[in-house]
Amino acid sequence: xxxxxxxxxxxxxxxxxxxxxxxxxxxxxxxxxxxxxxxxxxxxxxxxxxxxxxxxxxxxxxxxxxxxxx
Numbered sequence: 001x002x003x004x005x006x007x008x009x010x011x012x013x014x015x016x017x018x019x020x021x022x023x024x025x026x027x028x029x030x031x032x033x034x035x036x037x038x039x040x041x042x043x044x045x046x047x048x049x050x051x052x053x054x055x056x057x058x059x060x061x062x063x064x065x066x067x068x069x070x
Contacts, residue, residue, distance in 0.1 A: 003046040006059035013043030 005013070020036025023029045042048045051057055059065030 001045075001047045003059055003065050004051045004057035005042065005046045005048055006057075006065070009058040010043045010046060013039040017041070017043060 017036040017038070017040025020029070020033045021040065024031070024033025024036065046059070057065060
């Protein structure tokens with residue numbers, strides 16, 4: 001798995017995931033708040049399978065997204 005999630009996207013996913021899980025734990029939202037596990041996990045591992053299927057990536061070479069050219 002090659003990283004395909006950049007820095008800003010990663011931060012957004014982690015914050016969104018933690019917020020949704022927090023809302024689910026406090027019973028503010030329904031069961032769907034537990035879906036926050038998905039953006040949290042993809043943000044932490046820096047890989048999104050959907051991005052791969054769509055041929056999309058938000059990281060740059062400096063983010064260890066692609067191997068450096070010599």
